[in-house]
Amino acid sequence: NAVSALLFILKKQKPAVVAFIAAWVFDLLLFIVNWAILQKPPFANMYHVLAVLPLFLPPLWFYEKKTAPDVDWMSPVYPGLALIPLLGCVFMRNSASAWSSPVLNSPFFVPHVMSYSISYAMCGIAFILGIVYFIDKKRGDRYFKAAREMIRLSIPFMTLGLSLGAIWA
Numbered sequence: 441n442a443v444s445a446l447l448f449i450l451k452k453q454k455p456a457v458v459a460f461i462a463a464w465v466f467d468l469l470l471f472i473v474n475w476a477i478l479q480k481p482p483f484a485n486m487y488h489v490l491a492v493l494p495l496f497l498p499p500l501w502f503y504e505k506k507t508a509p510d511v512d513w514m515s516p517v518y519p520g521l522a523l524i525p526l527l528g529c530v531f532m533r534n535s536a537s538a539w540s541s542p543v544l545n546s547p548f549f550v551p552h553v554m555s556y557s558i559s560y561a562m563c564g565i566a567f568i569l570g571i572v573y574f575i576d577k578k579r580g581d582r583y584f585k586a587a588r589e590m591i592r593l594s595i596p597f598m599t600l601g602l603s604l605g606a607i608w609a
Contacts, residue, residue: 441526445519446516460518460584471491484544493557496561514569520566521561527605566590566594
């Protein structure tokens with residue numbers, strides 16, 4: 441992801457996309473291995489949740505590229521943001537054990553965590569765009585509009601996560 445973000449900044453679009461997709465495939469394999477070890481979706485602890493968050497960023501980036509005409513300037517934000525939770529994983533212990541609390545054996549658990557993860561990824565993008573908005577005042581409007589759109593898109597996922605969590609509780 442660091443390589444991808446750097447390549448996007450250097451305007452090397454094709455190698456950046458390849459690196460971003462390669463990082464996504466690696467993270468997907470990590471998710472699959474954790475699922476195989478646990479024999480259930482790997483969401484029982486913060487290590488697993490942090491490892492899952494970057495999985496949502498490339499699809500969000502492709503969505504942005506399809507729906508907005510001029511978003512190449514936003515491209516470094518996505519792999520850059522993916523680095524943050526993965527760096528958190530590096531400093532955490534992976535307690536990939538098969539044991540989990542019985543309360544996690546609910547049909548509402550996985551969609552609750554997934555919807556919150558998607559909304560957190562979108563809010564993370566909006567956060568980074570907000571920081572850039574305050575740094576780059578010349579082109580601030582486009583950063584502000586992109587951050588606002590990302591927050592607008594995250595609200596249904598956050599609402600779904602909250603609702604599923606309430607039903608689960």
